[in-house]
Amino acid sequence: MRNLKYIVVAVLFSNAIFAQKKDQTIGTEVVNVVKPYSPTISDAFKVKETPSFDDEETSKKENIQYNIFSFPVASTFTPSKGKAANVDKTAAEKYFKNYVTLAAGNFGTINAELFVTEDISNTDYFGGMLRHNSSQGGVKDVVLDDKFYNTSLDLTYGSRTREMTWNADAGYQHQVYNWYGIFPNFFDQATIDGINSQQTYHNLYLGGRMGLGDSFLKESTIKFNRFWDAFGSAENRVVVKPNLEFDLIDQKFNVGFVLDYISGSVEKSFSGLTSFKYGFTNIGFQPSIKLQKDDLSVNAGIGLFYSAAQESGESKFFIYPQVVGSYKVVGDLMIAYAGIEGTLKQNSYKEFVDQNFFVSPTNFVAPTDQKYDVFFGLKGKLANAVSYNLRASYLNEDNKALFKNNGYEELVDFEGYRYGNSFSVAYDKVKTISFFGELKADFSKNVSFGVNGTFSNYTTDIEAEAWNLPTLSIGSNLDVNITSKWYAGAKVFFVGERKDFTHFAASFPVPPDATVTLDSYFDVNAHIGYKYSDRLNFFLKGNNLTNQSYQRWLNYQVQGLQVVAGASYKFDF
Numbered sequence: 001m002r003n004l005k006y007i008v009v010a011v012l013f014s015n016a017i018f019a020q021k022k023d024q025t026i027g028t029e030v031v032n033v034v035k036p037y038s039p040t041i042s043d044a045f046k047v048k049e050t051p052s053f054d055d056e057e058t059s060k061k062e063n064i065q066y067n068i069f070s071f072p073v074a075s076t077f078t079p080s081k082g083k084a085a086n087v088d089k090t091a092a093e094k095y096f097k098n099y100v101t102l103a104a105g106n107f108g109t110i111n112a113e114l115f116v117t118e119d120i121s122n123t124d125y126f127g128g129m130l131r132h133n134s135s136q137g138g139v140k141d142v143v144l145d146d147k148f149y150n151t152s153l154d155l156t157y158g159s160r161t162r163e164m165t166w167n168a169d170a171g172y173q174h175q176v177y178n179w180y181g182i183f184p185n186f187f188d189q190a191t192i193d194g195i196n197s198q199q200t201y202h203n204l205y206l207g208g209r210m211g212l213g214d215s216f217l218k219e220s221t222i223k224f225n226r227f228w229d230a231f232g233s234a235e236n237r238v239v240v241k242p243n244l245e246f247d248l249i250d251q252k253f254n255v256g257f258v259l260d261y262i263s264g265s266v267e268k269s270f271s272g273l274t275s276f277k278y279g280f281t282n283i284g285f286q287p288s289i290k291l292q293k294d295d296l297s298v299n300a301g302i303g304l305f306y307s308a309a310q311e312s313g314e315s316k317f318f319i320y321p322q323v324v325g326s327y328k329v330v331g332d333l334m335i336a337y338a339g340i341e342g343t344l345k346q347n348s349y350k351e352f353v354d355q356n357f358f359v360s361p362t363n364f365v366a367p368t369d370q371k372y373d374v375f376f377g378l379k380g381k382l383a384n385a386v387s388y389n390l391r392a393s394y395l396n397e398d399n400k401a402l403f404k405n406n407g408y409e410e411l412v413d414f415e416g417y418r419y420g421n422s423f424s425v426a427y428d429k430v431k432t433i434s435f436f437g438e439l440k441a442d443f444s445k446n447v448s449f450g451v452n453g454t455f456s457n458y459t460t461d462i463e464a465e466a467w468n469l470p471t472l473s474i475g476s477n478l479d480v481n482i483t484s485k486w487y488a489g490a491k492v493f494f495v496g497e498r499k500d501f502t503h504f505a506a507s508f509p510v511p512p513d514a515t516v517t518l519d520s521y522f523d524v525n526a527h528i529g530y531k532y533s534d535r536l537n538f539f540l541k542g543n544n545l546t547n548q549s550y551q552r553w554l555n556y557q558v559q560g561l562q563v564v565a566g567a568s569y570k571f572d573f
Contacts, residue, residue: 094534096570103541103566107559108136108147111566118573123161129154139180139557140549144197144421146180148357166210169223175201177357179421181555183408187419197416199361200230201353216246227350231415232267233361235349251289254301258284260346262365263310270362270406270424272413278365279310282346288322295328305344307367318344321372330380338376345370347401352425356403358553360422368427369398377436389438400430402467405516405554407503420502421555429461446481464515465499468553472496472520490526500554521550537568 097118103111110132117127130153137146151174158167178197187195207223220242228234240259245252263279288301303320320342327336345368352359377391408420438452453474458466473496479489498518524546529539543562551557 096535096572098572099568099570101566101568103539103564105541105562105564107138107562108134109562109564110134111564116573124157124159127156135559137178137180139559141184142180142557143184143192144180144182144195145178147176147178149174149176151175162213164210164212167208169205169207169209171203171205173201173203175353175357177201179358179417179419181358181421181553181557182419183555186408194414195416195419197421198230199357199417201227202229203227203350216244217242218245219243225348225350227348227353229361231361233265233349235262235264235365237262237346237348237350239346251291254288254290256284256286256288258282258286258305260284262346262348264349264365266362266364268362268413268415270360270418271409272415276364277311278313280313280346280367281308281310282306282344282367283308284344286322296325297327298325299323303343307344313366318369320344320370332381334378334380336376336378340372340374342372343370344368352401352403356423356553358422358556359403360406360417360424362417363425365425366399366427368400371396371398385442385444387440389436391436393432393434393436395432395434397432398429399427402426402428402430402463402469403553404463404467405500405502407501409503420504423553426463426467428463430466431459432466433457448479449477451476464501467500468498468518470496470498470520485531486529487531488526488528490524492522492524494520494522496520502554516554518551518554521548521552522546523548523550535570538566539568540565 098116099113100115101111101113103109105111112130112132114130115128117125119125132149132151134149134151135147137148139146152171153173154169154171156167156169159165177199179199180197182192182195204226205223207221209219209221211217211219220240222240223238225237226234227237238259238261240257242257244255244257247253260282261280263277265275265277267275269276282305284303284305286301286303288299291298291300299322301322303318303322305318305320306315307318308315321340322342324339324341325337328334329336347365347368349361349363349365352363352365373393373395375391375393377389379387379389381387402425403423404426405420406417406422406424409418434454434456436452436454438450440448440450442448451474453472455472456469457471458469460466473494475491475493477489477491479487481487497520500516500518501513502516503513523544525541525543526545527539527541529537531537541564543564544558544560547561549557549560
């Protein structure tokens with residue numbers, strides 16, 4: 001090894017002497033370039049591990065001094081300038097701030113929607129939304145009026161700056177529905193002609209939201225609702241939710257506050273003999289801490305609530321667990337999660353109407369004590385474009401609201417909802433075991449698919465059944481961009497059997513009390529659209545394509561095959 005070193009040094013020394021003795025005069029020469037200069041960079045080879053050396057001599061390094069002799073070299077070569085190649089790209093779709101949609105269909109259906117927004121300044125903006133949906137009815141074999149109207153107006157004004165964001169909202173909604181679901185062949189024509197089945201709902205709201213960017217006060221919301229109907233039932237509700245977030249000792253803390261006040265009155269009970277009021281003030285304090293270590297994430301908290309009854313009922317104090325955690329078993333491919341959560345849920349007359357338009361205006365409103373919801377599951381990705389979610393849960397609720405048919409009684413004061421065609425709210429202790437599964441796939445940027453299903457088993461305390469709650473529900477959707485101009489989609493859902501209870505007056509030739517089973521139903525909806533331009537779209541929608549006359553609620557058959565055609569136009573001011 002040492003002899004090799006001496007040989008190398010000798011060769012270098014002789015070359016240096018030889019270079020010094022040569023003629024250093026450099027002449028000029030014309031160089032003809034036969035092709036354009038096109039430099040390339042070869043791929044680099046990366047050594048994936050550090051090599052090991054067994055030779056002890058490799059650890060010894062010799063100090064070598066280099067002498068560089070630099071001198072100019074003349075050249076007449078000048079490379080030509082490069083030109084960037086063109087990149088094929090699709091033109092970005094132009095964005096419009098406003099749009100209007102108009103559509104019409106069978107059953108006298110009218111759909112209209114107008115959305116406008118405008119920037120008042122660099123920070124302030126204004127927006128509004130006007131919606132209308134109506135139908136003149138026409139449900140098969142229905143003898144009462146079954147038309148409906150639903151019109152709403154929403155306005156907002158807000159501001160966005162680096163230090164603060166806020167917006168103020170206001171809106172009004174007007175709805176008209178009919179209690180058309182009477183028992184067939186139970187009433188004579190004279191009785192039917194005397195039934196006024198129409199109900200009208202009104203809702204007025206004011207609200208606001210504020211967030212401070214660099215402050216511990218992340219977001220606060222407030223909303224006031226005034227809801228009333230045509231039979232003298234009304235309620236006021238105020239919900240305030242400030243939320244604090246801050247770091248302490250390298251840990252992230254979140255503190256949520258809740259103030260939920262509701263006050264309502266019912267002019268007539270179902271019998272028509274009495275009136276009553278209800279009112280509750282729920283105050284909640286929900287602190288939590290977020291813990292993160294490697295692939296484990298835990299959000300641990302507790303919910304403290306106090307419910308003060310103002311008219312009737314009992315004031316109570318509640319403590320709820322609020323702990324949720326997740327662990328990445330195999331990165332984003334498989335994430336295990338589990339938790340136990342509980343809360344105090346404030347019910348309202350408005351929320352009952354949103355779920356079931358055919359409730360009677362005679363129901364007492366009280367909060368639901370969701371004691372705990374214990375759940376665990378797996379979620380993740382089967383591929384880059386396919387995700388899944390599997391979940392099992394056990395939910396324990398006290399004072400859960402269930403919709404139950406009011407039945408028919410021969411009363412002196414016959415209102416339009418007293419013919420077995422309206423629903424009351426029954427409260428009960430309900431325990432629910434459920435299994436949920438979901439699969440979503442984006443096969444490409446033009447095709448997306450999703451399917452989900454829930455199986456539930458209910459246990460009640462007082463009521464014979466968990467009224468109108470299905471054991472099985474399945475839903476699926478598909479959206480496709482056929483070409484750059486054409487698009488289509490479909491939604492399919494299945495709802496299993498449900499139980500309801502009805503009561504008949506003693507004079508009817510049927511058992512006075514009966515449990516009724518509502519058949520399961522299957523519904524298919526689809527749409528297709530054509531983009532005529534960046535501004536104008538045409539579409540065609542079909543609902544209940546299998547033309548099924550199923551019952552969503554007892555004696556409330558739905559409309560058959562529905563077809564709606566319309567157009568949407570985008571614009572700027």
